Amino acid sequence: MTERPVAENAQLALLLEVSGTPKPGNVDREREYDDLRFEHFMAGAVGARSGLDRAAEGDPIGPAFETAIEGMAGQSGGNTQFGALLVLTPLVATAADGRLSPSGADAVVRETTVEDAAAFYRAFEHVDVAVDDPPDGLEPLDVRRGSGAIPELREREMTLFDVMESSADVDGVAAEWVSGFERVFEASERLLDGSGPVADRASDVFLELLAAEPDTFVVTRQDRETAEEVQERAQAVLDGDEDATNLAEEFVRRDINPGTTADIVAGALFVALERGLDV
Amino acid sequence: MTERPVAENAQLALLLEVSGTPKPGNVDREREYDDLRFEHFMAGAVGARSGLDRAAEGDPIGPAFETAIEGMAGQSGGNTQFGALLVLTPLVATAADGRLSPSGADAVVRETTVEDAAAFYRAFEHVDVAVDDPPDGLEPLDVRRGSGAIPELREREMTLFDVMESSADVDGVAAEWVSGFERVFEASERLLDGSGPVADRASDVFLELLAAEPDTFVVTRQDRETAEEVQERAQAVLDGDEDATNLAEEFVRRDINPGTTADIVAGALFVALERGLDV
Numbered sequence: 213m214t215e216r217p218v219a220e221n222a223q224l225a226l227l228l229e230v231s232g233t234p235k236p237g238n239v240d241r242e243r244e245y246d247d248l249r250f251e252h253f254m255a256g257a258v259g260a261r262s263g264l265d266r267a268a269e270g271d272p273i274g275p276a277f278e279t280a281i282e283g284m285a286g287q288s289g290g291n292t293q294f295g296a297l298l299v300l301t302p303l304v305a306t307a308a309d310g311r312l313s314p315s316g317a318d319a320v321v322r323e324t325t326v327e328d329a330a331a332f333y334r335a336f337e338h339v340d341v342a343v344d345d346p347p348d349g350l351e352p353l354d355v356r357r358g359s360g361a362i363p364e365l366r367e368r369e370m371t372l373f374d375v376m377e378s379s380a381d382v383d384g385v386a387a388e389w390v391s392g393f394e395r396v397f398e399a400s401e402r403l404l405d406g407s408g409p410v411a412d413r414a415s416d417v418f419l420e421l422l423a424a425e426p427d428t429f430v431v432t433r434q435d436r437e438t439a440e441e442v443q444e445r446a447q448a449v450l451d452g453d454e455d456a457t458n459l460a461e462e463f464v465r466r467d468i469n470p471g472t473t474a475d476i477v478a479g480a481l482f483v484a485l486e487r488g489l490d491v
Numbered sequence: 492m493t494e495r496p497v498a499e500n501a502q503l504a505l506l507l508e509v510s511g512t513p514k515p516g517n518v519d520r521e522r523e524y525d526d527l528r529f530e531h532f533m534a535g536a537v538g539a540r541s542g543l544d545r546a547a548e549g550d551p552i553g554p555a556f557e558t559a560i561e562g563m564a565g566q567s568g569g570n571t572q573f574g575a576l577l578v579l580t581p582l583v584a585t586a587a588d589g590r591l592s593p594s595g596a597d598a599v600v601r602e603t604t605v606e607d608a609a610a611f612y613r614a615f616e617h618v619d620v621a622v623d624d625p626p627d628g629l630e631p632l633d634v635r636r637g638s639g640a641i642p643e644l645r646e647r648e649m650t651l652f653d654v655m656e657s658s659a660d661v662d663g664v665a666a667e668w669v670s671g672f673e674r675v676f677e678a679s680e681r682l683l684d685g686s687g688p689v690a691d692r693a694s695d696v697f698l699e700l701l702a703a704e705p706d707t708f709v710v711t712r713q714d715r716e717t718a719e720e721v722q723e724r725a726q727a728v729l730d731g732d733e734d735a736t737n738l739a740e741e742f743v744r745r746d747i748n749p750g751t752t753a754d755i756v757a758g759a760l761f762v763a764l765e766r767g768l769d770v
Contacts, residue, residue, distance in 0.1 A: 216565055220537050227506070227533040241520045241529070244688075250520070251690050254506040255770045258499050261540065286495055287770050409523075411530050491534045491566050 216485065218307045219261065219268040222300045224491065225482035226257035226293055229474060232414030234456045236422070236446065237430075237463030238474050241411070245464065252289025259283030260297055267304040273320070274328025274372055277301040278335045285339040294341050295385045295429070295475035299396060300482055302389070307486050314392030321389050324372035330362045332372050344432045350378065384428040384472035388479070395421065399480035403489060410481070410491050418477050419456065422446035427470035434468060442470055495764065497586045498540065498547040501579045503770065504761035505536035505572055508753060511693030513735045515701070515725065516709075516742030516749050520690070524743065531568025538562030539576055546583040552599070553607025553651055556580040557614045564618040573620050574664045574708070574754035578675060579761055581668070586765050593671030600668050603651035609641045611651050623711050629657065663707040663751035667758070674700065678759035682768060689760070689770050697756050698735065701725035706749035713747060721749055 216224070230253040233240035244250050263280025267273065280297045302324075306317045337358040346354045352364040353375070365375075376389035388396055399417050406413035423446035426439035442463070448454035463469070485491070495503070509532040512519040523529050542559020546552065559576045581603075585596045616637040625633045631643040632654070644654075655668035667675055678696050685692035702725035705718035721742070727733035742748075764770070 216534075216538065220540070220562075223540075224534055224537045227537065228530060231529055231533060249688055249690075250510060251507055251688060251770050254510060255495075255503055258503045258506065259495065261499070261502075283499075409528055409530060411528075491530050 217268065218304055218486070219264040221307075221485040222264045222268075222304045222482050223257055223261050225300065225478050225485060226260065226296060227254070228410055228414055228481050228491070229296065229478040230254075230257075231411040232418060232477070233411065234460035235415055235418045235474065235477075236449070236456060236460040237442070237468045237470050238418075239469075240415075240460070243460055243464050245467075248289045248292070252287050253292045255287035256284040256289070256292035259286040260293060263297070264300065264304055267301045268308040270305070270308065272328055272331075273301050273305055273324055274331030276305070277328075278331040278338075281335040282338045291339045291341050293475075293478070294335075294339060295471055296478035298385050299388060299393070299475050299479035303393065303396070303479055303482055307482075312483065312486055314394065314397050318392040321373050321376070326366055326369055326371055328372035329365050329370050329375050330359070332375060333357070333361050333365065334359050342429070342433050344382065347382075353378070382428060382431070384425070385475050387428075388476065393479060393483075395425075395476050396479035397483060399476060400483035400487065403480055403484040404487060410489060414477055414481060415456075417480060418473060419446050419449055421476055422470055422473045423450050427473045429471035429473075430468055438468060439470075442468060496547065497583055497765070498543040500586075500764040501543045501547075501583045501761050502536055502540050504579065504757050504764060505539065505575060506533070507689055507693055507760050507770070508575065508757040509533075509536075510690040511697060511756070512690065513739035514694055514697045514753065514756075515728070515735060515739040516721070516747045517697075517753050518748075519694075519739070522739055522743050524746075527568045527571070531566045532571045534566035535563040535568070535571035538565040539572060542576070543579065543583055546580045547587040549584070549587065551607055551610075552580050552584055552603055553610030555584070556607075557610040557617075560614040561617045570618045570620050572754075572757070573614075573618060574750055575757035577664050578667060578672070578754050578758035582672065582675070582758055582761055586761075591762065591765055593673065593676050597671040600652050600655070605645055605648060605650055607651035608644050608649050608654050609638070611654060612636070612640050612644065613638050621708070621712050623661065626661075632657070661707060661710070663704070664754050666707075667755065672758060672762075674704075674755050675758035676762060678755060679762035679766065682759055682763040683766060689768065693756055693760060694735075696759060697752060698725050698728055700755055701749055701752045702729050706752045708750035708752075709747055717747060721747060 233242045260280040260283050267276035302321050306312050306320045336355045376386040380386040380390045402417050403413050426443050430439040449456045512521045539559040539562050546555035581600050585591050585599045615634050655665040659665040659669045681696050682692050705722050709718040728735045
């Protein structure tokens with residue numbers, strides 16, 4: 213068996229992430245929403261491939277990400293993997309460059325430019341992403357302005373790393389960008405240490421991550437109180453006090469999707485695949 | 492939403508095929524074997540992409556197929572999508588050439604060469620495929636000989652179409668090759684006429700195809716009697732006399748996988764996607 217190319221491991225990570233079940237609140241192999249279905253995630257992963265290929269070929273991270281998002285958005289379910297691709301794109305670039313480690317990834321994201329930031333903003337024009345209002349003073353950089361914010365980015369000379377840094381305290385993916393993808397690399401170790409079907413391990417690691425920190429996507433779409441409840445309930449599952457499948461069904465009913473945690477699992481699956489996780 | 496490129500539709504067809512549930516006897520979203528899991532089909536679809544890309548770019552069908560199989564085989568579950576790729580590769584070439592119809596596909600497969608046949612034989616070296624002993628007189632062309640059979644192919648000037656013709660009476664995929672992909676195109680119409688999640692439609696069409704003809708992969712791995720039982724039981728599900736999920740569990744227990752029928756569904760999903768099936 214030959215080694216799987218970097219972009220293929222990234223595409224496979226997207227597919228394995230959504231295949232893990234149960235993953236309370238998120239679409240998985242056994243649960244979906246009427247308008248956001250398992251098949252939309254399949255199509256999103258298929259469409260993202262060309263952008264992942266660009267990142268693996270050494271193209272700048274911002275344009276590669278924008279291409280991935282444009283392709284991911286070519287299905288009718290809406291936003292399926294925006295955050296996961298924001299985690300994966302720099303990791304793909306890092307792996308293709310032969311330096312897949314926290315410090316390697318940190319170096320790669322710190323090398324991003326204002327042009328990468330511009331492409332990141334353009335990516336928001338391809339798909340609706342749930343985001344909060346920006347903090348005071350950052351209204352001109354509201355991502356919902358899309359390319360309309362690019363002159364302001366240039367004016368302030370903000371790189372994509374700078375953009376991530378500005379929201380690291382409220383967004384779990386941005387927090388990964390500025391911490392050497394700490395949670396991603398840690399979770400990848402747990403995937404590698406596990407045994408049995410990879411999809412089951414992904415579901416286990418998802419629960420552990422969910423119990424460890426409030427999911428910022430839940431904070432954005434609902435509120436901090438709900439995110440804290442989600443965290444506690446995930447811990448209850450780990451403690452054996454609550455059933456994961458029942459919790460999954462309740463969260464789907466309440467439309468609670470801990471999407472940021474899923475994004476981190478996708479990144480962890482990619483790192484683990486690159487480090488020899490066998491599928 | 493821009494149109495999805497041909498190779499992406501083919502990759503998506505592979506993913507949607509395995510996502511349909513229940514599909515009695517085959518791996519699907521809710522049922523798998525210990526050594527042949529859902530995740531192996533994900534990885535097979537990821538690995539096959541480079542071969543599908545070749546077919547879409549106009550490379551000859553045989554080498555494109557061999558590349559797809561080599562990539563598909565890069566996972567630890569063994570043969571996941573050999574037959575499906577044998578259906579998809581000529582259809583991708585036909586679609587990329589702008590003539591996706593039974594007569595267009597028929598013309599494409601009749602244009603195959605001895606070199607395409609040689610590549611088809613080489614493909615068997617990448618993965619173990621369950622096949623029957625060849626008929627009397629065709630021992631030198633036993634596919635299990637892999638590239639060892641190539642001199643004999645050249646001696647007899649057999650094209651890949653000729654190879655398919657020689658087994659069309661015992662292999663359901665070969666039968667498609669020599670009939671303008673009749674069952675594939677018919678099933679694609681039923682997918683397009685249906686409504687609701689595409690994965691559910693794929694499962695419905697799978698059952699209809701299974702009830703219509705004995706699955707040749709079941710004939711090969713078990714026997715004709717079992718294949719006829721499978722056909723009758725599928726009809727019983729359609730008639731409401733048997734439960735699809737129970738049947739799926741029984742077939743998995745008995746290791747009965749109607750793989751040829753799944754291959755035809757994959758082809759039908761591709762044709763339907765090319766003709767506007769919305770995912």
